[in-house]
Amino acid sequence: MMNRILTLTAAALLAGAHVFAANVTIDGAQTFRTIDGYGTNANALSWDGDKLKPALDLLVDQLGATIFRVILDEMDWEQTNDNADPFVFNWTYYNTVYGGAKFQKLWSTMRYLNDKGIESGLMLNFMGRGPTWIGPNSSVDVDKEDEFVETIASAVF
Numbered sequence: 001m002m003n004r005i006l007t008l009t010a011a012a013l014l015a016g017a018h019v020f021a022a023n024v025t026i027d028g029a030q031t032f033r034t035i036d037g038y039g040t041n042a043n044a045l046s047w048d049g050d051k052l053k054p055a056l057d058l059l060v061d062q063l064g065a066t067i068f069r070v071i072l073d074e075m076d077w078e079q080t081n082d083n084a085d086p087f088v089f090n091w092t093y094y095n096t097v098y099g100g101a102k103f104q105k106l107w108s109t110m111r112y113l114n115d116k117g118i119e120s121g122l123m124l125n126f127m128g129r130g131p132t133w134i135g136p137n138s139s140v141d142v143d144k145e146d147e148f149v150e151t152i153a154s155a156v157f
Contacts, residue, residue: 073126
């Protein structure tokens with residue numbers, strides 16, 4: 001229908017038996033918003049070897065999903081502070097964290113989607129509580145904000 005003008009006459013029966021009629025004109029050449037793609041959320045903790053692949057295959061191959069928000073929760077992976085400097089990554093510590101089972105599920109989910117052609121439409125989303133040393137009750141203490149940013153930045157890096 002692109003670049004065609006379509007005129008429809010619509011009638012609606014409203015409560016109380018009132019009839020409303022209107023002409024609606026659709027101009028396919030005029031756009032207001034564009035859709036980047038069809039997307040979905042995928043929780044990386046659902047990755048269990050080949051068990052998640054059929055669902056991802058369905059979303060990409062049959063439904064045409066091109067945008068994935070890959071979720072990882074909780075955000076408590078840095079159980080102890082890596083060091084006292086939020087501007088210096090302690091990679092010896094972080095490599096053990098990011099090589100662990102929780103992050104292997106994240107990396108595997110993202111790698112599989114990359115292999116299926118999902119690259120620029122792949123977004124990381126960290127959710128849930130952080131480690132207790134950052135702040136109580138799922139909050140971030142003001143003096144720990146830079147440490148919280150370091151935690152997220154190290155994962156993205």
